[in-house]
Amino acid sequence: MHEIVPELSIQKAAKGLRICVAGAGAIGITLATRLSISGHSVSVLARGESLVAIKKNGLSLMDAEGEHRAHVTVGTADELQNADVLFLCAKAQDLESLAEAVQPLIHPETLVVPFVNGIPWWYFQGVEGRHAGRTVLAVDPRQRLKRLLPEQRVIGAVTTITAERLAPGVARTRNPLRCVIGEIDHRRSDRTDRLAALLAESGIATRVTERIRDALWTKVVANLCSNPLSVVTGATLRDVCGDPSLSIVSRKLVDEGLLVAASFGARLELDPSSLLAMGASMGDFKTSMLQDYEKGLPLELAAICNAVMELGELEGISMPFTRTITILSQFKSSMRQKAPYVESERTNAA
Template identity: 30%
Template sequence: MTSYAVLGPGGVGGLLAAVLARHGHEVVCLAREETVEHLREDGIRVRSGIFGDFTAAVDAATVLDRSVDACFVATKATSLREALTRLPRPAVGNALVIPLLNGIDHVAMLRRAYDPGSVVAGVIHVESTRVSPGTIEQDSPFARVSLASDTTPAGRIRPVADDLSAAGFEVVTDADETTILWSKLSFLATTALLTTRHRATVGEVRTAHHDELVATARQIAAVSGASGGPSDADAILALVDAFRADGKSSMLRDLENGRPLELDAIGGAVLRAADAHGIPAPTVRSLVAALDGG
């Protein structure tokens, strides 16, 4: 049995915590005091087409106060620095630190904060929402986690991958960290920037803003390729075409609900990489500027 800490029991973190706890692992969720009290009393309720409907008992604390084997970091990028106060380095020790955030810059940040040999790049593909404290709805037909690390031996990652797989996630461990991070960011930045800029669903972006969609995908693919990631714009567009027409990006949902946008972590990361490699990305730059000013 593996022991896990989950920093940020929201849509993603709450789903992970509940599914792992249901499969017999010790799980402690790290959150604000009011959330901690709720989770201790009522656990986490999940409604999911993949994992079923169930309630899992979990422990909870405001700060990590015990030894664990691995820590999932599942906060929003906008609140990461503040949230890390709940995960002090002495308590983490040599436990694996596995971020499942949007963007790419957080991996280097976490390697400065913790043992760099224990930080694993992680990416999750899932539509999962915390509809109320301790209640998670997961409605996508997929739940896939990719894990890779330039600093952590594969043998240390394998037990976590096995636990996730046994719990029902599709798990990928055969790619390098640059590939998994840029593969997610390329699709995410394309959809997030366009849906949020135009307050539109993915289907509306495909039809009403097709030329801008193609330009954005091509520019992001070029930046990704220069950074060592995939460079196939057609692959990004194929993912956008396959996405359900009424789908919305998490950034658009944040805008609609008055929450801070992960604009710097998503669009900003693409532009910083573009500048570093001398790649013009005028459409991406225009979208980020419009969202930053609006």
Template identity: 30%
Template sequence: MRIGVIGAGAVGGTFAGLLAAAGHDVEVAARGAQLDAIRAGGLHLDGGWGEHTAAVQANPTLTVRPELAILATKAQDAATALAANATRLEGVPLLVVQNGLGGLRVAHEELPDSPLLGCLALFAASYLEPGHVTVTGANPVVIGEGPGADRALLERVGALVGEALPVELTDDLVGAQWTKLLINHVNALPAITGLSVQEVVADRRLRRILSASMRETVRVARRIGVRFGKVQGVSGRVLDLLGVLPLALGEQFPRLLARRMGAVPNPGSTLQSIRRGQLTEIEFLNGAVVDAATEHGLSAPVNAAIVALVHEVEGTREFLGVDQVAARVPV
């Protein structure tokens, strides 16, 4: 099948490399050094799903109309990327693979005639140098229906992607998105401190801040009527407990997430953006919690403080120490 992947970073590169290895005709839309490296030597993928060098086509925008498109840019870049590729995507099924909330809404606004599916990438991958992506956690993806899609399309795309990597289908995409949003809270503190996720969780004060941001998120979600979906063995019932347990007990959840990542230091996607000198998607992660709280007359001071600190590091390119972070996040 002809597959177009828009965004060839850690997540998009993983999809592109594995789908090409499964025998599909893959073209990626990439930029800058990543585009140059893929054109020169292919896309090299290693780690959890083996080692592959995929000879994918690479261009600034898609040059051929695909039979399936995959959007894997950062959330803040989605609208621009879709607009740039719109002539090739009208009516084409689009799999939206993004962190946070709002990705399907943005895609529907840009491509109202395309059937959309939402995808949560639970695997961990790092794009640390052009043309090279390393999978550090070989976990499945979760796919659910979005605007214009039906169960038949969901099952067809699920089967196709399942040829390349593990897939789970969900009937409650919104609940699954909120669960993934909560898991993605592990990204912010590495971006602020320059530490890996495992190092953040190992530090007593940072782990407490992370747990507090998760507890606050659960409380906001429950107040606005969100029911957390089961993702990667994490059930809504477990997450509901985070909203009522003391922080000392709630800290077991980030410990579990860190253990699942294994021993290879995981920088998290937000820190990877900082290191590349790019703006982060923090407004679609912890910032989405702040926005949801504000919309319903609630507050989320822990998440708001974390968002502000990430933006500060974006501007200064200087990481903060644990003492600085602990003094500025209200836990």
């Protein structure tokens, strides 16, 4: 049963909350900047060139409202105060190391809000049924995330933010910023309502749901049908989801994902045609996976593809199309990481 923890962090006045954004990629920059310019106390956990750049120049975000600059506290976990709300903005394969790094920032009432792609480590937590408490091995093979980030602290979050990291501490986004949040045990709580209000007043359209896994599966299937295929083809979202030829392949990936989602009782919030139309409407943006591929970085295949196939196997569902595209993506990625690397100036997150 999901334990209800003391809600100090939602009883405080919103502007008095200590908010930390862990991760300074495109999504982290976007989130931290929007929160900061709305008057919140925001710190950013960063490292390397991002840490240096943000200390010197602050954050810069270009969005539909114009250009924003924000000066935030930035540092390592040992240098920052603990947080009332801790946003985890990292690639799924980097989440375990980030979860270890943020431990000094967590106090007994900290809310942990992971903005990550794919099936999350908490998928089987907070719910009853024959798989209750099970570990999704594709995303938490050592079961470290379950121990480092206890379920009673976690708020489920699904983001639809298309942003580009132009340089350390600098990002751009053209599309609307949207988020869905909910308790992972599907109860309604004051803390989710207040967190949604905090995000909404910061310019991120946010709604609360009592079925967070429906919103989760909607994005998982959207990622499943676009990210690995973009690596195989080199195509942008417009073509992956809208080109007459490629969209046939995308639809097959959607159909396999839908079967798995349905087997776990999830109802997608968009039908397949609308899901593909939404992807095509994002325009000529490269998926985050394609950008990672072009930079020679590891891909989020474990969370976006392997975890879905793992869940499918639990229900006896075969996913041959997904498996084939995943194998091709992984092979291309392996070959690319062996090749000489020239850093792209742009990193897109979709």
